[in-house]
Amino acid sequence: MAAVTTTGQKRSIGQIIKRLLLLDLIEGLFLTFKYNVRALYEPRDGGNPNQAIYTEQYPLERPRVSERFRGAPRLNLDPENGSTLCIACDLCALACPVDCIEVGSIRREVRDGEKVNKKKVLTTFIFDTSRCMFCNLCSEACPTDCLELTQSFELAVYHRSGFRWDREMLEKGINYVRYTK
Amino acid sequence: MPEILALLIAPDWVRSLTGERPPNVFWAEYIVWPLIQIVIVLFVVLTVVAYLVYFERKISAFIQARLGPMRVGPWGILQPAADGLKLLLKEDIIPIKADKLVFSIAPIISVVSTLVVLAVIPWGAAWATIANVNIGLLFVLAVSSVSVLGLVLAGWSSNSKYSLLGALRSSAQMVSYEVGMGLSIIGALIFARTLSLSGIVEAQRADGLPYFLFQPLGFLIYLISALGETNRAPFDLPEAESELVAGYHTEYSGFRWALFFMAEYTAMLVTSAVAVTVFLGGWYFPGLDWIKSNWGPNIYVLLSVAAFAGKIAVLIYAYMWFRWTWPRYRYDQLMELGWKWLIPAGLANVVLTGVWYVLALPEAQGGVFGFVKQTAGRYVPTGYGKIYFILTGFIITIPLSWALLATINRRSRDFNLHDQRQLQIKLRSERIKRNEPVAE
Numbered sequence: 001m002a003a004v005t006t007t008g009q010k011r012s013i014g015q016i017i018k019r020l021l022l023l024d025l026i027e028g029l030f031l032t033f034k035y036n037v038r039a040l041y042e043p044r045d046g047g048n049p050n051q052a053i054y055t056e057q058y059p060l061e062r063p064r065v066s067e068r069f070r071g072a073p074r075l076n077l078d079p080e081n082g083s084t085l086c087i088a089c090d091l092c093a094l095a096c097p098v099d100c101i102e103v104g105s106i107r108r109e110v111r112d113g114e115k116v117n118k119k120k121v122l123t124t125f126i127f128d129t130s131r132c133m134f135c136n137l138c139s140e141a142c143p144t145d146c147l148e149l150t151q152s153f154e155l156a157v158y159h160r161s162g163f164r165w166d167r168e169m170l171e172k173g174i175n176y177v178r179y180t181k
Numbered sequence: 182m183p184e185i186l187a188l189l190i191a192p193d194w195v196r197s198l199t200g201e202r203p204p205n206v207f208w209a210e211y212i213v214w215p216l217i218q219i220v221i222v223l224f225v226v227l228t229v230v231a232y233l234v235y236f237e238r239k240i241s242a243f244i245q246a247r248l249g250p251m252r253v254g255p256w257g258i259l260q261p262a263a264d265g266l267k268l269l270l271k272e273d274i275i276p277i278k279a280d281k282l283v284f285s286i287a288p289i290i291s292v293v294s295t296l297v298v299l300a301v302i303p304w305g306a307a308w309a310t311i312a313n314v315n316i317g318l319l320f321v322l323a324v325s326s327v328s329v330l331g332l333v334l335a336g337w338s339s340n341s342k343y344s345l346l347g348a349l350r351s352s353a354q355m356v357s358y359e360v361g362m363g364l365s366i367i368g369a370l371i372f373a374r375t376l377s378l379s380g381i382v383e384a385q386r387a388d389g390l391p392y393f394l395f396q397p398l399g400f401l402i403y404l405i406s407a408l409g410e411t412n413r414a415p416f417d418l419p420e421a422e423s424e425l426v427a428g429y430h431t432e433y434s435g436f437r438w439a440l441f442f443m444a445e446y447t448a449m450l451v452t453s454a455v456a457v458t459v460f461l462g463g464w465y466f467p468g469l470d471w472i473k474s475n476w477g478p479n480i481y482v483l484l485s486v487a488a489f490a491g492k493i494a495v496l497i498y499a500y501m502w503f504r505w506t507w508p509r510y511r512y513d514q515l516m517e518l519g520w521k522w523l524i525p526a527g528l529a530n531v532v533l534t535g536v537w538y539v540l541a542l543p544e545a546q547g548g549v550f551g552f553v554k555q556t557a558g559r560y561v562p563t564g565y566g567k568i569y570f571i572l573t574g575f576i577i578t579i580p581l582s583w584a585l586l587a588t589i590n591r592r593s594r595d596f597n598l599h600d601q602r603q604l605q606i607k608l609r610s611e612r613i614k615r616n617e618p619v620a621e
Contacts, residue, residue: 020583025507032244032506039243055248 291331305486347428358409364527382463
């Protein structure tokens with residue numbers, strides 16, 4: 001336990017000098033002055049704790065999101081032909097602990113050269129972001145790297161129905177209000 | 182007549198405006214030019230006061246690793262205008278049980294008593310002074326202490342416990358620190374031998390050194406008392422929000438509240454201006470005479486005003502710096518500092534300065550060293566005299582009064598609750614040992 005120095009006990013010479021010259025107060029003044037001066041000249045990119053000004057002016061300056069951050073879901077498209085990568089296997093819906101994914105599919109005859117295959121094709125994909133807890137189990141279950149949780153985090157909407165993302169929203173992403181000055 | 186002419190300050194164009202020629206310049210000297218000056222000073226000071234709020238917010242933000250106001254104009258530079266507009270448009274609330282007349286008069290008293298003082302402050306050389314009153318300093322102290330009345334009336338008429346307690350605290354505090362402030366100035370007056378603020382500046386110009394070098398203790402006491410007088414941190418007990426919500430202006434809102442705010446910041450400006458005038462050489466800085474003879478009288482006056490403003494800015498920055506660095510004093514510590522340290526130290530400073538000054542007089546006047554020579558009707562310290570006054574001020578006056586007060590205040594230095602409790606516990610245990618009845 002730290003000793004409490006009271007008036008009754010004797011102070012050392014160092015303590016007396018420190019009290020007489022108000023060194024603690026002056027030390028504090030130097031510290032705040034240093035912060036003040038640093039704030040004036042240091043470059044600032046917002047939200048950097050190592051800089052003199054930590055403030056991040058949010059709508060103007062985008063936050064630094066971690067690489068492994070899990071945010072808004074997205075259905076990836078095949079970069080070659082633009083068709084969806086989803087094979088409607090329903091594994092994501094099975095993996096989801098809160099049942100927020102609904103995969104709708106039909107069996108359809110797909111012509112592949114000479115052969116005609118019966119194949120499961122994705123029709124609807126509903127992702128309820130209000131129930132999602134962003135655990136990433138769906139993304140890990142996906143065999144074709146189609147469903148993915150991106151780094152986008154602005155999920156607020158004006159109405160509860162806006163939380164139910166359909167296939168189009170999941171493929172294109174939602175339109176955010178972009179704030180400028 | 183030449184003495185009167187020497188006091189006349191209005192520029193030539195004002196005289197040609199009124200069509201008067203010296204020595205009959207009543208309208209130019211006493212009506213037209215003062216009115217122009219008053220309009221300019223009020224406009225500049227009120228704008229500066231609005232921007233002081235902005236700078237306070239910025240400085241506090243920078244000290245706390247924040248940005249402060251940023252949204253109104255570039256770097257929030259128009260924030261004062263937005264604030265003013267908001268305060269003007271706010272609903273004017275008077276509590277039902279408040280004394281309506283007193284409630285509305287109180288902020289006006291506060292503001293007026295601080296604004297009136299601006300008339301006698303020497304803003305610059307020659308035509309920049311509004312009124313060179315020969316009791317200027319007394320006038321400043323007297324009028325600025327009326328602002329306590331505004332705070333007391335505000336606290337009383339609000340009919341709220343927070344306001345009343347804040348007003349009580351502030352009146353006790355301001356009255357206490359007023360005394361120390363008055364005493365700290367007397368030392369400088371011994372050197373200046375005048376109460377006129379312009380006269381004090383001229384005296385420092387003639388002596389060659391600003392008086393904070395001759396009067397380090399006085400300057401220190403003045404700065405601390407000024408903090409207490411303007412209710413600034415670390416003495417901002419009247420508006421300690423953790424204890425009293427907002428102190429005396431808890432019930433105020435809108436423009437009346439803005440008046441109190443204006444009074445606070447104007448008081449800050451005024452106390453810094455007096456500190457600059459009395460201790461830091463006012464509008465004078467070395468080399469100003471050369472500028473006058475080489476660059477002409479108008480540039481000379483403008484530069485003197487700029488020097489005055491710069492010195493005030495340094496002091497006001499220090500005020501803000503202190504506020505955002507140091508924690509608030511406890512109430513008993515505040516009173517202790519005021520009554521047990523500042524006032525006795527001010528008295529000691531007056532006595533010691535008087536002793537040093539009398540010793541420095543020539544032998545014909547009853548002195549010893551003859552470090553002060555009478556030239557052109559006033560006493561001016563010689564080269565050795567300056568060194569003598571600086572050394573006595575720094576090396577003897579400060580340590581001596583400090584040691585003296587430390588010895589006197591030794592017994593009662595700490596109002597130490599821990600010690601008191603320990604003592605009670607000890608006494609109680611002794612009583613239990615002796616099998617005496619003890620209170621549960």
